[in-house]
Amino acid sequence: MRRTLAGRHGERLLAEVSAGGTLRPGKDRPALLAYGIALVVHGVTVALAVGGVWCVVGGWGSPGPVVSGLFFVALAWSLRPRMPRLPKDELLLYRTDAPALYGLIDEIAQVAGTRSVDVIAVDAAFNAGVRTCGVRGRRLLTLGVPLWETLEPQQRIAVLGHELGHYSNGDTRRGIVFATAYRSLAIWHYYLQPTEDPSPLEMVANLVYLVPRSLVLGMLMLLDQLTLRSMQRAEYLADSVAARAGSTEAAVAFLDRLLVADSADTTVRRESNKLRTRPRGTGRAEEWADGLWELLAAHMESIPEHEYERQRRVGARRGHSVDDTHPPTHLRRACLLVGAVTPAAVVTDDDREQRIAAELADARRQVARQIVRGD
Structure with a gap:
């Protein structure tokens, strides 16, 4: 049912954009109903x-x-209601640590129509993301070094634009009220889970819990369905911000990079295993890890265009995944290519890129060594 509804909503949004319509931030009736349930x-x-x-x-x-x-x-x-805290197990960069990178993000935030981020976390995921932490609402941007190192400068701007776009596009699921209510329901569902290998008394308790547990599960499923269209619209709107910030060409190229994320992950694992198993006398694996990102970038550049096209066709045949939180990449790509090409509102130069690279040098080295050590 979720796959069917997701496909229906995705195709409807694509048809709306293709017909010349404009997706606007805001909450539709299902999203408002979900908001009301969250308040309850x-x-x-x-x-x-x-x-x-x-x-x-x-x-x-x-x-x-x-x-x-x-x-x-x-x-x-x-x-x-509890807000997530700043991660303690990730590398955190503050404004004093990376002024050039924060300056670039500030410019992109102006294009997105929102305020900038407060903290940047660096990890080993082929991904990027934003979330709000603490009661003060501090914005955390998480940058995955594998993704960052395989993108060109304008594509990096597109990624940052996409993530900041989530703060200005009315994404219901990222709101404090909805997110904390969903978490509360999940805790209720955990408390009402049946006991495994129950005693006779526990069997009675499992039967008593059956009705409230089913009710909680039904509410979780209802909230998921009510916010599905809003979630997809939010992703398309974030993509449009990516195109305005870094250009349509850069945003499309960034989405294509996501199609080969599995290949990038496999390459990182293979190369890190090679570094771990080097013969003695050739130096410590951590010392060789400094070249991990160059190896990954070279691999990504070697992927031919027909492989990207194959991945797009596979995605089109697969449709919407039941547990996927994003619309299919081929639909997101098609929405970006509808209409006039958008030029970049934020551009960078070699000097800024070198300064940002110098600010991230220690973080990229630490992440590479963590991967090689298997942390």
Whole structure:
């Protein structure tokens, strides 16, 4: 059902753009309904907290009400809205560490119509992403070194434009209210999971939990379906920001790079295994790891155009994946190629690229050595 609905929404959005329509940020009726359900979920959490306090205060001196009240308060505390924190196991770069890179991101943020990021994290994924951390709403941009090192300068601008575009395109799933409510429902579902190898008493409890667990699962599925079209629109809008920032050509090339992500991952693993198994006397593997990204970039440049075309055809035949959070790449690519070609609003030069490379040099070296060590 999810695949069918995802395909229907994706084709409808593509037809809308192809007919000359313009996708605009905003929340449609299903997204507003999902927002209302999220408020109800938070209302249940508040009711548990208030009811628990009332039981403790009103029943003080009686063990039954007090124990029940403390249980409700503890349950509400576990379900409370929580924002993700800054990662402690990733390399973090602040403005003083990479002023040139932050300056580039600031320019792209102006094109996207949003404010810039507060922290940059560097990891070993062939990907990039943004999220909001902490009660102060600090914006974290995560850059995967394997992706960054295989892109040309304008393609990197397109990637940054796409990620910043998520903050200005009305993506329901990235909103605090919805995201925290979805997490609360997931915790409810975890609490109501049936016990494996149950005793007779636990079998009765599993039967009692069946109805509320099914209700929670149904709400999770409903929220997923209600926000599906909004999620896809948000991706297309983020792609349009990528095209405005780095040019249509750069945005399309960036999407093509994603088609061969598996090949890049395989190459990194193969080369890192070679470095680990070098004969003794040829130097430590960590020392040879400094050339890992050059090997990856050379491999990506060697991929012929017909392989990209094959991947696009495979994606078109496969359609929408059930557990995929993005529309198919071939539809995103088609939306970018509809209409006039967009020139780049942000450009870079050799001097800026060299300064950014120098700021990321230590991070790229550390990530390469982590991969080789198998961390």
